[in-house]
Amino acid sequence: MDDREPVRVLLVDDQDLVRSGLRMILEAQPDMEVAEAGDARSGLAVAVEWRPDVVLMDVRMPGMDGIEATRRMTALEDPPVVVVLTTFDLDQHVYDAIRAGATGFLTKSVARADLVAAVRSARRGDVLLAPSTTQRLLAHFVAQPPPGPELPLELAELTEREVDVLRLVATGRSNAEIAAELFLGEATVKTHLNRLLTKLRLRNRTQAVVLAYEVGLVRAGTRVQSDM
DSSP states (O other), rough: OTTTTEEEEEEEOOOOOHHHHHHHHHHTTTTTTEESSHHHHHHHHHHHHHHEEEEOSSSSOOOOOOOOOOOHTTTTTSSOEEEEESSSSOOOHHHHHHHOOOEEETTTOOOOOHHHHHHHHHHHTTOEEHHHHHHHHHHHTTTTTOOOOOGGGTTTTTTHHHHHHHHHHHHHOOHHHHHHHHHHHHHHHHHHHHHHHHHHTOOSSHHHHHHHHHHHHOOBTTTTOOOO
C-alpha cells in the first residue's frame, strides 16, 4: 500500500458521542478519511462497500458484538486491519479479539496523539496493544515452560529462517530491525513473515506474537516494544 494515500478509517460504535469525538480527532489529520457506523451489521456493510484500511471497532454493542464483527471483517477478501476500541481493558476481550483477527486493542481513554499514531501503526500491520494490556497479556505466559532446544510441534512446518523471523517478531522487532539482525532485505523479511503466517494459518502479526508465547518459542521478560 502506498503510504502517500489517505488512510481510510471506519468507526464502528453504537455511541454517537464516541464516534463524533473519534471522527473529530482523526479528520483533523490531513492524511485520514473517516466513515462511521452505529452498529456491527452496518459496519460490515460499510466495510464491504467502502473498503477501509483500518477499522476502530467497539466491543460491546447490541445485537452482533464487536468480536463477531471483527471475525467477519477479517475474513473478507482484502480485509481491513481491525483495532478493537473499548472502555473495558479486560483480558478476555484481548484474547477474543486477537483470536477473531484483530491486530490491536486500545482503550477509549487513549490520548489523542496516541490514537492517531495507533491508526498509522495499524495500517502498517504493527502489533498494537495498550501498554497495560501488553504487560498483562505477556504475564499470562510467565508460567509457561521456558523455550527448550526442540522446536515446538506447532512450528514444525516452518523453515529455520521463518522460525528466526517469528522469534524476532514476538520480541517486538520491526521488519527493518529484523532485516538488520538477520542480514536480510526488508522485502525478504516480509516474504518470510507472510509465508509463516500462511503455514500457521494466522491472520496477522499479533496472532503470531501470541502463538510464539503460547508454544514457548519465547517467554515473558524478552524484549518487547510498545507501540504507544
